[in-house]
Amino acid sequence: VQDILDDYNFIAITERMDESLVVMKMLLNLTTKDILYTRARSSGGWSNGPPERPCVYIPPSFLTPGMKRYFASPEWQQTIRGDMLLYEAANASLDRTIQALGQDEFQRHLNALREGLKLAQEHCKGRVVTQCNEGGESIPFVNNTC
Template sequence: LDESLVAMQMLLGLKTTDMLYLKAKGSGSFDDGAFNSTCVFIVKSFVSPGMQDFFASEKWTSRIQGDIWLYKAVNRSLDLTIDRLGRTSFEQQLANFRLAMQITEERCNNGKIRFPCSPNGVRAENYTNHKIDSTDCLWLDSGCGYECIDQISAEIEDRLSS
């Protein structure tokens, strides 16, 4: 994901801070429950022994062959794009992006973000699909933390340029 974002950044002439984001969902946290108006716990994914056997089977690998070809083609295209952008320049931009993401996560993932669901699964007061004043998400549970990212962007740009 990082490589794709940095390639897009370079192709569009954007700043590193234009590409920053924070994860709104992950295992052990809660989905906003827009579907049924309650916070829904996101269970950590796992692969059982039976699933492992199935994923290793010819039945599965033949079924996803098209997906594998697409994945390889996209990765090849990304590699060629990076070569055309200049691998050295790209690697520097990638390092900058990863540093900026680290700073963003450290500074913003410390209780500053107002998600639709609390860490305990309590839905934010006044949170509905049409009124989200109680969060700092752009829409439902997407784009959460934009206020924090906006606040630290200038600091990150200064740090990257020094």
């Protein structure tokens, strides 16, 4: 795990995306505008894919009772042990980086991002153009999207 952490200058945590983006912003001296995003895709819809298949369906996520049992099993926990060690180490690294940058300063930047995300969501509502329509057909590139 330490070798992996040593190989990377920064590892973002998906479950802590806003915090990860703010740390990256502060480390790279970016602006809030540089890290703003909108949610254009979700499970149960179409997303962009490779050139030969530009629209790919993302099925809704689900867990069957059997899947839940397996994921709770010692066998699965042993299988993902290394992944969990890396995940925990990356989370701890993110926490240490936040402390090193200064908790108050980090919180100020995080609040600015969250305010920017709210404004972007309001401004872009109904204006985000994806690469695929609801029928899974590719839409030509549009340059005037949010």
